[in-house]
Amino acid sequence: MNRVEIMEIPFINERKESLLNHIYQGVENKDKQFIVTANPEIVMKTRADKAYKQIVQSADYVVPDGIGILLAAKRHKTPLKERIPGVELMESMLSYANKHRKTCYFLGAEDKVNQALIKKINRRYPDLIIGGYHHGFFELDDAAIVEDVKGSDADFVFVALGFPRQENWINQHFPSFTKGVFMGVGGSFDVISDTVKRAPAIWIKLNLEWLYRIVKQPTRAFRVLDVVKFILLTILKK
Ligand code: UDP
Numbered sequence: 008m009n010r011v012e013i014m015e016i017p018f019i020n021e022r023k024e025s026l027l028n029h030i031y032q033g034v035e036n037k038d039k040q041f042i043v044t045a046n047p048e049i050v051m052k053t054r055a056d057k058a059y060k061q062i063v064q065s066a067d068y069v070v071p072d073g074i075g076i077l078l079a080a081k082r083h084k085t086p087l088k089e090r091i092p093g094v095e096l097m098e099s100m101l102s103y104a105n106k107h108r109k110t111c112y113f114l115g116a117e118d119k120v121n122q123a124l125i126k127k128i129n130r131r132y133p134d135l136i137i138g139g140y141h142h143g144f145f146e147l148d149d150a151a152i153v154e155d156v157k158g159s160d161a162d163f164v165f166v167a168l169g170f171p172r173q174e175n176w177i178n179q180h181f182p183s184f185t186k187g188v189f190m191g192v193g194g195s196f197d198v199i200s201d202t203v204k205r206a207p208a209i210w211i212k213l214n215l216e217w218l219y220r221i222v223k224q225p226t227r228a229f230r231v232l233d234v235v236k237f238i239l240l241t242i243l244k245k
Contacts, residue, residue, distance in 0.1 A: 121196060
């Protein structure tokens, strides 16, 4: 599969549908797959934290989720085909699971968000099998959680603990699983449960989804610093 490196992180250079077909092929083969959806903040974190960098580099697919990643790739004359937002990957996987009666586990977000998500999934994807669910406030080495996920025999394990926590959890427990798609999905449970609204289509089209999130959740504003650093290092650097 075609990849483009940005700050030593190998991004997948595929259209969303083609990437999904590869992933579904893996699901049918009962493969184990680790997916990271990375934005500039995640790339900056890999610069600051070697262990985290190795974890992200070990993923089967690092997906470009963030316009900054696309701009950096273009600047380096190795343009990426398209931005692939993690929340859209998750929604496509939910539809696939619904259509093919696959099992999903939902790990993360606040308890009430997690429960609202499960209600929503039940309604919107009635044939998807909910293997289990748990909120995201626990110790990363909590064995009971891992056992619960294992017991579900899930084909898809969605992990919404924010970065780097979600990738750290997946990395720590991945070896003890035999199959499943493991994907860190950040704030996607908040969006799919209708707790937080995704930006209106026009903002997404104009590549301003990141700005919309800051306007709606000003506590995220400090993240802009990392994005600015990323831009300085990758886009403005000669
Ligand atoms: N979260 C969690 N456990 C934690 C910290 C965060 O379950 O210890 C959840 C939080 O409730 C939210 C998601 O992880 O649902 C993080 O969302 P955000 O949009 O901040 O994702 P990020 O951009 O940090 O990956």
